[in-house]
Amino acid sequence: MEAFPKHFLWGGATAANQVEGAYQEGHRGLSNIDVIPSGEQRFLVASGKLHYNQIKEGKYPSHYAVDAYHHYKEDIALFAQMGFKVYRFSIGWSRIYPHGDEEKPNEEGLLFYENIINECLKYNIEPLVTINHFDVPLHLVETYGSWRNRQCIDFYLNLCETLFNRFKGKVKYWITFNEINMILHMPFMAAGLMFDASENRDEICYLATHHELVASAKAVILAHKIDPSMKLGCMLAAGNAYPYSCNPEDVMESIKMDRENYFFADVQCRGFYPTYALKQLERNQITIPFEENDENVLKEGVVDFVSFSYYNSLVATSNTELKSTAKGNIFASVENPYLKSSEWGWQIDPLGLRITCNILYDRYQKPLFIVENGLGAIDQFNDGDIQDDYRIDYLRSHLKALKDAINIDGVDVLGYTTWGCIDLISASTGEMKKRYGFIYVDADESGNGTLNRYKKKSFSWYQEVIKSNGQNLD
């Protein structure tokens, strides 16, 4: 029996702002991410608690990243050597619309992505395009207030229309927004939101969320109109919340914690706001300004597949004395005593991937796509001999769990793209030493280094995994 489905899409994933660099080349405009510094103030700016104008002498890792802008051919050739069937990358909005509100796109930006797509197709690699991955033109932030402003829907759709028309016939799989639920945790990084001291943050976040949900649904409708064979996905920072104990109070807390995240996918997959969300908004006196056609748009624009990132599970409890000491992909939670943690304190839970797959598939009955999973770790360079066995162990254990989700539970999974298949800038910390790749890049977050690429031990391991279609994970 095949371990994974015959046409399983194996590959890797990156995001524009974390790999491209060249932030002022090709008539690219500035974006929100370009003003988020590395270092201690990163989280404050990313979460909208500190205005980026107040940063003195900040270092901005997105300006350099790993210079994929000039190295993409070399990088894609290496992905092809590993046998990638799919490469997930994102569009830098301000490369195509430097200000975001222009009528005509910047041809140089479009050409850059066309070249990436053509390069993928040359090697029979399916491009999986994230339309928006933590990226808003700074002009839209400063002039319109970003996604709090309904006009952003039109600007985003303009971008979508340009992309769908230009790349129809070449790109089948699209993701409308990366980790759409991140807006509640990192509102500036995820959606360019800033707040006045007097404002109700939650209210602004849910207002902006509504605009993104409508934009996402409209993008689905538009894509299907332009090319009915296109497949559109939502994308969620996933990882289930376990109850800390079998105390029903803890179980209820875990349901609530999950709903905070599933709310987004519930709307994108089912086409309407779930009742628990309506009740919660009402309790918090938040009114979402639904416009006349929004309900129909949400209903019509449901996604074709459910993609998600999975790094860790969470733990929920009603016991307020238990503190959230475990870190994870942004969300902190109470520590799970049964699990080990990464160097950055993210708890490692391979079975949690199988559990998350089951819960998402039971909930939506749509094909899943795991578009991020991986281990951020410090690698020893040793003259280019990088023995990253810990990364192999991490990926192997997660792939075994995924295999069980497919073979034992019957979950429909389209593919698996590891996060940061080539080393890149960390989104949460802005560091370069937090590496995820099969390919090491000699670079730091300040633009120093030769930018040379080196294969790590995990490179040939993943090559074998793909070659055997997941049969050989050892």
Ligand code: BG6
């Ligand atoms: C996800 C993001 O949150 O996790 C990526 O979609 C990010 O952009 C990844 O890089 C890993 O997180 P970090 O903070 O280790 O880079």
